[in-house]
Amino acid sequence: MKPEEKSASDVEEAKSQPSLAKSIGERVRAYRARRGIARKNLSAQSGISERYLAQIETGKANISIELLQRLAQAMVVPLHGLLPALGQQALPNSLSDLLHRLSSSQLEEAYQLLARHFAPPRTCQSGIALIGIRFGGKTTLGELLASELSLPFIRLSQVIEAQGGMKVGEVLELGGQRTYRRLERQALEHVNEQHPLSVLEVGGGLVTEPETFQKLLSSFYTVWLKASPDELMRRLMAEGDMRPLEGNNLKIAKEDLTRILTERDADYRQADHILETTGRTVEECFLELVSVSRPVMAPFPAMTTEVNRTVS
Known part of the structure; x- marks a missing residue:
């Protein structure tokens, strides 16, 4: 048995503190989802077996501080972020009562109003x-x-690969999340300096790095291209890209996509504009994208691009 795997005494001790173990497990799983890290990759980076990671995430393991530290380092998150916020201050009763009376659409509107009001200056x-x-x-x-705008189109992943001298997958495999996030931040700084007037595509996980994301928000008008899990799965299957599928399990893949979107939702919503792409053609999405970009990048040349494909 590996040192991190459960013994009978571990099981009994974990049972005595089920809420704490479950809370820690939920936080580990949430951070892994936000980072978009497969359990197999987290196992390799942390040196903790996949089996034990599964036990941790389901609240069935009595994890030690040492192992928790290894997980935090592998995911590049603070150790305290994986611990439950004991004694956290509750919302005032008046605010809690008000929020409970709001509908889903009203809660969304309230969030947008608060986010805009308290957003840091850009x-x-x-x-x-x-x-x-x-x-x-x-x-x-x-x-x-x-x-359309006669601007360079830049994929941040390609800048990362150029600066790191290897493919993104190799960077993550050899250097882990810490090295990748450092190169990602440097790549963004390079684009800011060399190509400030550009259309930039960034990786989905960039928003999980607060410092890097704030640099992006302060330098670019950001648009979140939003899609539902079902739509994303349809596109994934159409492209034949099986990378997100652990064991080619479609159900698990959809659950993972849903969890990632849920955990990153608050980050993505900091964008200047949310463009829903689900069930829409490229032409429809493109026209909306140009319309919100025009005030930022005006004057634009006349729109002549012909598109009628489906977004992929």
């Missing part, structure tokens, strides 16, 4: 950045927009 934005999960349409729409 410097002058010069380019357009497209954010969101893979298969959201960033490449398709980004290339069209760049052509």
Whole structure:
């Protein structure tokens, strides 16, 4: 038995503190989802077996501080972020009562109002950045927009690969999340300096790095290309890209996509504009994207691009 795997005494001790173990497990799983890290990759980076990671995430393991620290380092999150916020201050009763009376649409409106009111001040934005999960349409729409505005289209992943001297997958495999996030931040700084007037496509997980994301928000007008899990799965299958599928399990893949979107939702919503792409053609999405970009990048040339494909 590996040192991190459960013994009978571990099981009994974990049972005595089920709420704490479950809370820690939920936080580990949430951070893994936000980062978009497969359990297999987290196992390799942390040195903790996949089996034990599954036990941790389901609240069935009595994890030690040492192992928790290894997980935090592998995911590049603070250790305290994986611990439950004991004694956290509750919302005032009046505010809690008000929120409970609101409908889903009203809660969404309230969130947007609060986010805009308390958003940090931004410097002058010069380019357009497209954010969101893979298969959201960033490449398709980004290339069209760049052509329409006569601007360079830049994929941040390609800048990372050029600066790191290897493919993104190799960076993550050899250097882990910490190295990748450092190169990602440096790549964004490079684009800010060399190509401030550009259409930029960034990786879906960039929003999970607060410092890097704030740099993006302060330098670019950001658009979240949003899509439902069902739509993303349809596009994934159409492209034949099985990378997100662990064991080719479609159900698990959809659950993972849903969890990632849920965990990143608050981050993505900090974008200047949310463009829903579900069930829409490229032409419909492109026209909306140009319409919101025009005030930022005006004057634009006349729209002549012909598109009628489906976003992919």
